[in-house]
Amino acid sequence: MYHKLPKLNLPTFGGNMLEWQPFWDSFSAAVHDNLSLNDVQKFNYLKSQLFGEATQCIAGLQITNTNYGQALHVLKQRFGQPHKIVQTYMQSLISLPSPTSNITHLKKFYDSMENYIRGLESIGESHESFGSLLVPIILNKLPGNIRENMVRAHGGDHWNLPSLRQAIQHEITIKEAGQSVNGDDIEPNYTPTSAFFTGTNRNYAKSEREKET
Template structure:
């Protein structure tokens, strides 16, 4: 108790000393002065932990990154290498042997055979990566592969899905060439007749009807193909809606159809009753005729 009283007396003495200092310096008089109780509460109270936690930045849990694999298709090398380089190769926290482990785990088929025989060591990582670059990463080889793919692209068989697949594949190869610096103007004139030969006769007629007798360019042909796909899609949608409308009858038509069924049913019953009692009616008529005329024509 004596020690606590002494601590409180010293705190108040320091407070009075500070107040006298502030009075001699008016600029500091605008600052708030905390009491000893306030200081002790701020250091031990829940507000201290609150201020600490509130300053922490908020984090969002992102989904796990899944790196693509590479099987040896030269058309997918650029996308694979860019993803691998950003996630693994440029990661300074990984050693070369760890990078080599990731690289081997992402290679399949022909690409895996390319580095087969290299032992799993840190020194062989750069060697393995260079082998893959020399075989799949040379720009002129990738451009040649894209041009061969455009030449060998599968023909559409005339329906909407195959034409859509043909257009998407064409656009993918053209975007790949553009990423390598090859513009359409450098190969478009050679590619137009190849694409036209792959289209069906009906498709060529449809796109030529709007284009007229004007030389085709690759951008115009791509736009015409997309327009034809949208027109076919719109036509199929209209046909589907028309079929749906034809199967559903209006309420008034349904009412009259029901009345017709009832009338037909009543008429059928009447005919059945008439056929059933016709012999009896004939006998009655014959008897009356005999009584009246003495003969019976029935």
């Protein structure tokens, strides 16, 4: 008798190597290590969560008990090799577009940088192993005035990765504070000159009306 598998709320995976480990951790906990499921059922769950390149690389494997293990082997070889994941994270960091001094651009740069660095740390890489390579790359991407502010606040230009991350975050915090102080209290089109002439014209019009009455 055919039994419909219960629906599980699992992430999907399409071939982005940086998403493999989170996908596998979730799938392993809910399906792979579930002793109440046989390998055919596990394979059905696996296939239902794949798309794109991930689906294509196991497309020739029919859903059988034996092929479930083979499918996992193929996926791990293609997307789950630690050294390839490290290379992909590093290349993503190196390829980050340089931000402008604009607070929005700087925050987007910082958030992307942090996501990739935390990804490296999540697979067991420490900043001691890759920080010395990344520090000059990240510094060279930052606008000159941002670097000057950071050096002034830091008290020098000798950086390691933790201090550089903290300095960029501090610069963003300062910019946000300045933006909230300077940007919210003044009307966008307000200028002292325009306010003066507007007030003068109103007083003149009032005076003329009083003369007529």
